[in-house]
Amino acid sequence: MKILIFILFCIPCYALAFETKSIIDSPMLTKNIGTNRTIIVDINGKGDFKSVQAAIDSVPVKNSKWVIIHIRKGVYREKVHIPKTKRYIFLRGNGRGRTAIVWSQSSSDNVESATFKAEAPDFIAFGISFKNEAPTGVAYTSQNQSVAAFVAADKIAFYHCAFYSTHNTLFDYKGRHYYESCYIQGSIDFIFGRGRTIFQSCEIFVIDDKRITIHGSITAANKETEREMSGFIFVKGKVYGVGGVYLGRAKGPFSRVIFSHTYLSNTIVAEGWTNWSYDGSTDNLYHAEHKCHGPGATKEGRAPWSRQLTDEQAAKFISIDYIDGKNWLPAYK
Numbered sequence: 001m002k003i004l005i006f007i008l009f010c011i012p013c014y015a016l017a018f019e020t021k022s023i024i025d026s027p028m029l030t031k032n033i034g035t036n037r038t039i040i041v042d043i044n045g046k047g048d049f050k051s052v053q054a055a056i057d058s059v060p061v062k063n064s065k066w067v068i069i070h071i072r073k074g075v076y077r078e079k080v081h082i083p084k085t086k087r088y089i090f091l092r093g094n095g096r097g098r099t100a101i102v103w104s105q106s107s108s109d110n111v112e113s114a115t116f117k118a119e120a121p122d123f124i125a126f127g128i129s130f131k132n133e134a135p136t137g138v139a140y141t142s143q144n145q146s147v148a149a150f151v152a153a154d155k156i157a158f159y160h161c162a163f164y165s166t167h168n169t170l171f172d173y174k175g176r177h178y179y180e181s182c183y184i185q186g187s188i189d190f191i192f193g194r195g196r197t198i199f200q201s202c203e204i205f206v207i208d209d210k211r212i213t214i215h216g217s218i219t220a221a222n223k224e225t226e227r228e229m230s231g232f233i234f235v236k237g238k239v240y241g242v243g244g245v246y247l248g249r250a251k252g253p254f255s256r257v258i259f260s261h262t263y264l265s266n267t268i269v270a271e272g273w274t275n276w277s278y279d280g281s282t283d284n285l286y287h288a289e290h291k292c293h294g295p296g297a298t299k300e301g302r303a304p305w306s307r308q309l310t311d312e313q314a315a316k317f318i319s320i321d322y323i324d325g326k327n328w329l330p331a332y333k
């Protein structure tokens, strides 16, 4: 307890928190990116801008130094887009229960519906909720999807953020990504794409979809070739919620998803993984579990082509080197 208090309240001890990797907080991230350039967004008009997008628009094209966009407490009802030309943006909220970016749109096109889109490399977010409030998943409605965040560039990290929607919540499209202590909620394919991504200590909350009779799936990972370096790796988090889901379904012949040291509640169906709507060979699918625990981690009834990894097999995936993290994550500098 004493140690915890020390880490939480002692300002000069970021180094300790970093070394033990116990808490990554916003002062530590701010210090590690090494800049004081800060733009304040305040919904009540007491900052530089009232809208998040207006603050992003003020960052020069081809920006080459980190800039902090601090978003004060509030619900910002707008779509937010970080265009390809605006690198080195650190979007810093006041905590995911206090700062939220919210929109409501459902579409048959994922990208179009997204509340938040990050298309520039070198982007960090801390302490923000990203929500798509569209009423998808309601019985007898369209098959439309509602993306909360579209993450489509290299070297992107989210710390203590939350992603809320139902169908297709987090479009982890491409690039090397890192999510730590994030909350992700959804019903169908709600973490999908072809990112090369580590989800460290994240909380996955499963909700019911009232449109369908089949079970939804947490992940839908796309990997078309052996060479492609993509796949979602979940380490030390927990999965729970309402209704039954699969851990993942294959979207490409080399689809790779691993849950390691993760708590799985009864929300995970016995089969664990599905090849539903994928009609290729299951030989090269890499849908795997490694030392998971909890009632949903039972190995009985698992899809025969799914895998249980040994420590040796899991090692290269559950290391930060899987995403070359030491070269670009601010917490490793």
Ligand SMILES: *[C@@H]1O[C@H](CO)[C@@H](O)[C@H](O)[C@H]1NC(C)=O
Pocket (backbone or CB within 6 Å): 034, 035, 036
């Ligand atoms: C940021 O500001 C603080 C206080 O004014 C100063 O001590 C520090 O050197 C500055 N850091 C950078 C990277 O400019």
Ligand SMILES: *[C@@H]1O[C@H](CO)[C@@H](O)[C@H](O)[C@H]1NC(C)=O
Pocket (backbone or CB within 6 Å): 105, 106, 107, 108, 109, 142, 144
């Ligand atoms: C579903 O998506 C289509 C096309 O993207 C759109 O025109 C329509 O309004 C959406 N329906 C709902 C209920 O949002």
Ligand SMILES: *[C@@H]1O[C@H](CO)[C@@H](O)[C@H](O)[C@H]1NC(C)=O
Pocket (backbone or CB within 6 Å): 275, 278, 279, 280, 281, 282, 303, 304, 305
């Ligand atoms: C899909 O998986 C099921 C078992 O989980 C298996 O019986 C079936 O053969 C698989 N389909 C293909 C095309 O491999």
